[in-house]
Amino acid sequence: MSGQKSVQALGALYFGRIHRQDEIASRGHKLYGQALIALNWDLQDGKTAWSISVIKSAMALELYELIAFRSHNGWMKHAGGVGRLIELRGPWRHQSVMDRFLLEGNRVTIALECLIQRKRCFLEHPDWKNIPWSLDPESKTSLHYLHDQLCDIPGLVEDTASLQKLASDCDKDYQRLVLSQKILDQLKTLYEWRASWARQNPDSWHEIPSSDPPEEQIRPTVFRFRDLTIANEVTFYNALLLLLHRLGNQVIGSSFDASTLALDLPADIVYGPLYAPGVAPNIQEIGMEICRSVEYQLGEERANAGAFFLLFPLAMAYQVYCPGSRESAWLGGMMNKIADDSGFEVGRHLWETSRPRKSARM
Helix, strand or coil: HHHHHHHHHHHHHHHHCCCCHHHHHHHHHHHHHHHHHHHHHHCCCCCCCCHHHHHHHHHHHHHHHHHCCCCHHHHHHHHCCCCCCHHCCCCHCCCCHHHHHHHHHHHHHHHHHHHHHHCCCCCHHHHHHHHHHHCCCCHHCHHHHHHHHHHHHHHHHHHHHHHCCCCCCHHHHHHHHHHHHHHHHHHHHHHHHHHHHHHHHHHHHHHHHCCCHHCCCCCCCCEEECHHHHHHHHHHHHHHHHHHHHHHHHHHHHHHHCCCHHCCEEEEEEECCCCCCCCCCCHHHHHHHHHHHHHHHHHHHHHHHHHHHHHHHHHHHHHCCCCCCHHHHHHHHHHHHHHHHHCCHHHHHHHHHHHCCCCCCC
16 A cells, blocks of 8 residues: 555655656655555554565655655654564565565665664674575675675664763773774774675776866876776775774774784785775775765766765765865765755765764773
């Protein structure tokens, strides 16, 4: 019942936004209200509440909120709702191709909602990283392994916040050591992924002159990739790297050194113009790798798909530059462009709200 209304609402809003047809977009708003009512009825029906069709309806309304973006609460509420439905179904119900596809399509938004809420994500449990792919292990891609790591990070963020609440210095010191090791283990796993990925995808990226006008360039040269999948994997890797750097600096402090974890990696891997693990001189240069990937990902034939996958990495990159800097202004402009050209209005607001909250050294 809710599926048709949800898709109609999403389609009307998206078409109206892309083609600047306010009347059609307004029709989407009306259909959205009807779809919410229909979804609530479906959720109260014991026969349909856990069905794929209900999850599809909730997904469509989540996408609707990313395009309409009236507040952070809208898409976060839907992401949390989709997550709860998937959690109740359990990992065993996501082994068929269609069920697994629904899980894969929602893992990032579920994890990001948990990250923003600073709460542990149920998807960090090993069962959720293994059982859905157990019947077809080859279907789990390199990007899916990065998604595994993203699902672990909300728990690290929650543990970091919990450290501040410990009254005993002895308990705090012990828990900091435990959490520090978890962060370093995640970073080591990410570096190992990066080395393996570079070996599996040789000559898949190179450096070329930017085709943008000089005044619009972030750097004179940019990266060109073999395909959009490779580009998405690079930018997602760098976004995770920035998150782990932030946690490392916050929990471990001045002794945090991301370079030593890369010393045991094979020395014969060619990384080309991209930074090898542990080699980037600072977090700003990690963010710059994301920036220099944008021109390719927003290329005309890739614009809509590339724009959606860029939202998270761009928000992470924006956080590492000083407010008012040229890089900060450029990133804000790119996220506005995504909102204007692809319809994802959330892009216009990410850069306004993505500055990390300041917290004292623990």
